[in-house]
Amino acid sequence: MALSVGLLGFGTVGQSVARLIVERNDGLLALTHIFNRDIARKRVDWVPPSVVWTERVEDVLDADVVVEVVGGLDPARRWHEAALDAGRPIVTANKQLMATHGHALLARAAQRGVDLLFEAAVGGGIPVVRGLREGIAGDRLTTVSGILNGTCNYILTRMESAGLAFDAALAEAQAHGFAEADPTDDLEGYDARAKLCILARVGLGLDLSPLDVPCESIRSISDDDFVYARRLQATIRQVSRVAIVDDSVQARVGPALVPLTSALARVIGSQNLIVAGGTYGRETTFAGYGAGGFPTAVAVVSDLLAIARRAGGAPAAWPDTSQPTSLTGLQVAPYYLRLVVRDQPGIIAGLASIFATHNINIDAVLQEPGGTKERLPFVITLEACPTAAMDKALVEIQTLPFHVTPPLCLPVLA
Amino acid sequence: MALSVGLLGFGTVGQSVARLIVERNDGLLALTHIFNRDIARKRVDWVPPSVVWTERVEDVLDADVVVEVVGGLDPARRWHEAALDAGRPIVTANKQLMATHGHALLARAAQRGVDLLFEAAVGGGIPVVRGLREGIAGDRLTTVSGILNGTCNYILTRMESAGLAFDAALAEAQAHGFAEADPTDDLEGYDARAKLCILARVGLGLDLSPLDVPCESIRSISDDDFVYARRLQATIRQVSRVAIVDDSVQARVGPALVPLTSALARVIGSQNLIVAGGTYGRETTFAGYGAGGFPTAVAVVSDLLAIARRAGGAPAAWPDTSQPTSLTGLQVAPYYLRLVVRDQPGIIAGLASIFATHNINIDAVLQEPGGTKERLPFVITLEACPTAAMDKALVEIQTLPFHVTPPLCLPVLA
Ligand SMILES: NC(=O)c1ccc[n+]([C@@H]2O[C@H](COP(=O)([O-])OP(=O)(O)OC[C@H]3O[C@@H](n4cnc5c(N)ncnc54)[C@H](OP(=O)(O)O)[C@@H]3O)[C@@H](O)[C@H]2O)c1
Ligand SMILES: NC(=O)c1ccc[n+]([C@@H]2O[C@H](COP(=O)([O-])OP(=O)(O)OC[C@H]3O[C@@H](n4cnc5c(N)ncnc54)[C@H](OP(=O)(O)O)[C@@H]3O)[C@@H](O)[C@H]2O)c1
Numbered sequence: 001m002a003l004s005v006g007l008l009g010f011g012t013v014g015q016s017v018a019r020l021i022v023e024r025n026d027g028l029l030a031l032t033h034i035f036n037r038d039i040a041r042k043r044v045d046w047v048p049p050s051v052v053w054t055e056r057v058e059d060v061l062d063a064d065v066v067v068e069v070v071g072g073l074d075p076a077r078r079w080h081e082a083a084l085d086a087g088r089p090i091v092t093a094n095k096q097l098m099a100t101h102g103h104a105l106l107a108r109a110a111q112r113g114v115d116l117l118f119e120a121a122v123g124g125g126i127p128v129v130r131g132l133r134e135g136i137a138g139d140r141l142t143t144v145s146g147i148l149n150g151t152c153n154y155i156l157t158r159m160e161s162a163g164l165a166f167d168a169a170l171a172e173a174q175a176h177g178f179a180e181a182d183p184t185d186d187l188e189g190y191d192a193r194a195k196l197c198i199l200a201r202v203g204l205g206l207d208l209s210p211l212d213v214p215c216e217s218i219r220s221i222s223d224d225d226f227v228y229a230r231r232l233q234a235t236i237r238q239v240s241r242v243a244i245v246d247d248s249v250q251a252r253v254g255p256a257l258v259p260l261t262s263a264l265a266r267v268i269g270s271q272n273l274i275v276a277g278g279t280y281g282r283e284t285t286f287a288g289y290g291a292g293g294f295p296t297a298v299a300v301v302s303d304l305l306a307i308a309r310r311a312g313g314a315p316a317a318w319p320d321t322s323q324p325t326s327l328t329g330l331q332v333a334p335y336y337l338r339l340v341v342r343d344q345p346g347i348i349a350g351l352a353s354i355f356a357t358h359n360i361n362i363d364a365v366l367q368e369p370g371g372t373k374e375r376l377p378f379v380i381t382l383e384a385c386p387t388a389a390m391d392k393a394l395v396e397i398q399t400l401p402f403h404v405t406p407p408l409c410l411p412v413l414a
Numbered sequence: 415m416a417l418s419v420g421l422l423g424f425g426t427v428g429q430s431v432a433r434l435i436v437e438r439n440d441g442l443l444a445l446t447h448i449f450n451r452d453i454a455r456k457r458v459d460w461v462p463p464s465v466v467w468t469e470r471v472e473d474v475l476d477a478d479v480v481v482e483v484v485g486g487l488d489p490a491r492r493w494h495e496a497a498l499d500a501g502r503p504i505v506t507a508n509k510q511l512m513a514t515h516g517h518a519l520l521a522r523a524a525q526r527g528v529d530l531l532f533e534a535a536v537g538g539g540i541p542v543v544r545g546l547r548e549g550i551a552g553d554r555l556t557t558v559s560g561i562l563n564g565t566c567n568y569i570l571t572r573m574e575s576a577g578l579a580f581d582a583a584l585a586e587a588q589a590h591g592f593a594e595a596d597p598t599d600d601l602e603g604y605d606a607r608a609k610l611c612i613l614a615r616v617g618l619g620l621d622l623s624p625l626d627v628p629c630e631s632i633r634s635i636s637d638d639d640f641v642y643a644r645r646l647q648a649t650i651r652q653v654s655r656v657a658i659v660d661d662s663v664q665a666r667v668g669p670a671l672v673p674l675t676s677a678l679a680r681v682i683g684s685q686n687l688i689v690a691g692g693t694y695g696r697e698t699t700f701a702g703y704g705a706g707g708f709p710t711a712v713a714v715v716s717d718l719l720a721i722a723r724r725a726g727g728a729p730a731a732w733p734d735t736s737q738p739t740s741l742t743g744l745q746v747a748p749y750y751l752r753l754v755v756r757d758q759p760g761i762i763a764g765l766a767s768i769f770a771t772h773n774i775n776i777d778a779v780l781q782e783p784g785g786t787k788e789r790l791p792f793v794i795t796l797e798a799c800p801t802a803a804m805d806k807a808l809v810e811i812q813t814l815p816f817h818v819t820p821p822l823c824l825p826v827l828a
Contacts, residue, residue, distance in 0.1 A: 016694075020552060020694060119549070124695075125550060125553070125692075125694070125695030125696075125698060126698055127545045127548070127549020127550055127698070130544065130545070130548055130549045131541045131544070131545060131549060131700075134541070134544055134548075134716060134719075134720055135533070135541020135544045135545060135549075135716055136539060136541055136712055136713075136716055137715075137716045137719045137720075138434060138711070138712040138713065138714065138715025138716040138717075138718070138719060139539070139712045139715075139716075263680075266677075266680065278539075278712065280430075280434060280539070280708040280709065280711065280712045281538075281539030281702065281703060281708065281709040281712040282539075282702070282703050282709065283702055283703070284539060284540055284541070284700075284701070284702035284703075285699070285700070285701040285702055286545075286698075286699070286700060287698070287699040287701070288695065288696070288697055288698035288699055289695060289696050289697070289698075294694040294695065295694065295695040295696065297552070297694065298550055298552040298553045298692065298694045298695040299549075299550075299552065300552065301551070301552025301553075302548060302549055302550055302551045302552040302553075303552075304552070305548075305551045305552060306548055306551075309728070309730075309731040310727055310728065313724055313727010313728055314723070314724065314727055316723075317723040
């Protein structure tokens with residue numbers, strides 16, 4: 001008997017999931033219900049006529065398993081609770097919900113003895129959730145890092161390769177469907193942060209609250225920064241990272257300089273890449289297409305097949321999690337500081353004295369040709385120093401009178 | 415109740431598996447039996463005193479699950495059969511056995527209703543077997559390719575980066591424990607071929623016989639070839655690839671030119687990388703440390719945990735497989751042909767006329783400085799042509815009188 005599947009949401013991912021199930025036609029999965037608001041306009045002729053189209057969530061609970069691909073915290077959370085309480089396993093792509101309420105929902109699923117699977121919530125078609133939970137379960141992982149947001153990566157790699165300004169790269173990403181009309185969640189790092197919290201749960205057994213993870217925007221990256229980065233044999237990526245360091249946890253999402261030779265630098269366009277660092281297996285990497293209807297639907301259907309094939313066994317076991325006793329951002333790093341100033345005597349001397357006060361060593365001062373007296377960009381690189389010291393120095397630097405645009409400070413990752 | 419684990423084999427991998435289980439100490443797994451020949455000399459003091467050390471395989475069948483990390487076809491096959499017939503699930507790292515007798519053993523395991531898991535047989539700690547079987551099960555995969563042998567990759571990347579000759583790089587690999595005293599299986603491609611057959615089974619549902627997959631040695635690669643490859647913006651890797659093309663299957667293991675910008679070129683040292691190409695999710699990449707006791711043990715322990723957590727459910731479902739109606743090597747490719755000749759007039763004209771006969775177009779002729787009249791290396795690159803045509807041309811070229819060493823012909827991968 002095929003597992004009957006009810007879809008909550010018939011947007012980009014929902015339609016692709018329906019397509020995959022219909023095209024597979026393998027006797028394991030059968031699409032039986034499609035729920036959406038204003039359902040009439042959603043009807044398509046390529047799903048079997050037996051499918052029930054509905055605007056009532058309860059109808060979908062008649063299916064063996066519920067796929068939630070609507071998104072958002074509410075009403076999605078209530079739907080999840082209702083489905084679990086009715087003994088229905090759930091497969092979802094909803095990263096915000098899993099990042100924010102994953103702990104409670106997984107506990108509820110375990111109580112009811114049903115599955116709540118969410119491979120699609122991180123890295124689209126890349127099987128990293130299962131990879132961390134099962135594939136390298138035998139290791140003791142201490143770090144998870146990577147490029148988790150395809151929109152940011154598309155924008156940054158277009159700035160890098162075509163020399164586009166930020167706004168032009170964003171407009172291009174929107175025109176190509178790689179960025180939404182309101183790109184806030186992507187650019188500010190909220191989307192990547194939700195995914196990072198999910199990976200921290202699955203890989204490191206950490207129960208993080210997304211709002212506690214420091215997040216920096218990529219909006220302040222300029223095309224100049226790519227010129228300087230290249231001079232430093234580096235480029236700029238939105239990097240998400242969580243690490244267990246002794247008894248504390250460090251996590252951060254935001255732009256950073258990464259060496260051109262690193263795996264992160266080589267992630268192009270809307271791709272994603274995740275690196276897990278373990279005690280025994282060293283580094284394991286997962287990469288691929290992190291978004292888009294079909295890659296995401298592959299993850300949803302893979303989860304459905306896992307449920308179909310489980311054949312009465314216990315649901316997937318998720319690792320026990322605990323809240324970290326201490327959660328901070330990055331603690332120590334070398335830094336890249338880009339300034340755009342009105343030229344005047346004593347600028348470097350003033351900066352140098354601030355750094356000296358905070359025990360921060362200057363590594364190099366770089367200036368590309370092409371600036372004007374009225375608008376002079378240059379870069380100072382700083383040796384590894386405590387982030388707290390750098391933050392204090394920055395506050396003082398920002399009060400100096402010569403800035404044309406606010407200074408940009410990025411960590412330099414090894 | 416912890417799952418009791420019996421080990422067959424206490425060598426590199428077996429000892430690491432034992433260490434991981436002992437160090438986890440998490441109540442899920444308990445090491446109870448260790449089997450090896452001449453067991454007395456194998457005893458170590460860091461395993462619990464309750465462990466039974468034995469030279470009798472039958473003793474190990476008292477454990478809940480058997481880990482086979484001896485290797486080879488015989489007697490391993492008989493041990494597998496005995497364990498499955500006794501209703502014991504098996505976890506193994508034995509790629510030769512799974513490549514050659516995987517079909518029969520998996521059928522036997524299914525009949526007995528027990529698991530036969532082999533994540534460790536391919537890519538060490540990289541969870542690619544599970545990734546293909548479950549993680550992207552929802553996709554329809556058509557290709558699997560990658561770098562599956564860390565020994566070859568170590569040798570080739572050392573030739574590339576340090577300019578070593580083949581023999582020097584091999585000696586270095588042996589000194590560092592990256593190559594065995596008898597490196598035949600690695601260099602000739604037999605090891606990678608076994609892994610490729612396992613991935614073809616798990617990812618593409620193909621039942622291939624390793625002996626049917628064309629395999630070429632890396633022994634004939636010289637340091638000169640890396641100089642020419644670099645001029646072509648490429649490098650040389652041992653590449654394993656299987657693809658479903660219409661109704662037939664193409665598979666090959668052997669050295670090839672790969673672009674410097676490709677993911678394959680960036681796999682350094684003893685690392686492995688596997689790329690799966692699908693209809694819906696496009697390309698998904700898995701990478702990490704493909705060998706070594708601990709990474710391999712991570713895969714074994716991950717499989718053990720999957721069995722421990724399954725808690726009475728059905729064993730893992732493997733895809734149905736079928737034998738290909740047609741299995742060939744590469745069918746069409748651009749080629750790199752390196753010759754070392756005694757210089758004389760008319761060499762190029764003679765080669766050109768052979769290529770013309772076979773309808774093969776010359777792309778370029780390259781010659782680096784430094785050759786002598788007595789030993790003159792040069793390279794001809796050829797536009798994409800049928801492999802059959804290239805093979806015929808090569809036979810004729812080999813009979814020409816001016817060769818100092820046999821010509822080397824490598825496909826150029828996109
Ligand atoms: N797209 C991707 O590449 C991707 C990748 C990974 C994960 N995800 C996740 O997958 C989920 C779905 O994403 P998507 O791209 O498919 O979004 P989408 O195209 O906006 O689809 C959402 C669907 O849900 C419907 N919907 C929204 N609110 C509803 C409500 N209150 N009641 C009933 N129906 C409602 C929408 O109907 P209307 O047509 O009326 O708006 C739409 O059909 C999200 O959690 C997202 O984060 C997406
Ligand atoms: N090493 C790796 O990095 C790696 C990676 C992936 C997969 N694998 C696979 O893992 C398996 C084990 O590899 P390994 O590197 O651990 O090999 P190994 O170090 O040679 O260990 C094999 C062990 O089995 C014992 N043994 C061999 N034949 C036996 C027999 N007939 N009866 C009883 N005991 C026997 C050996 O005993 P002696 O000490 O008496 O020889 C040795 O202790 C192989 O299938 C290999 O392909 C290895």
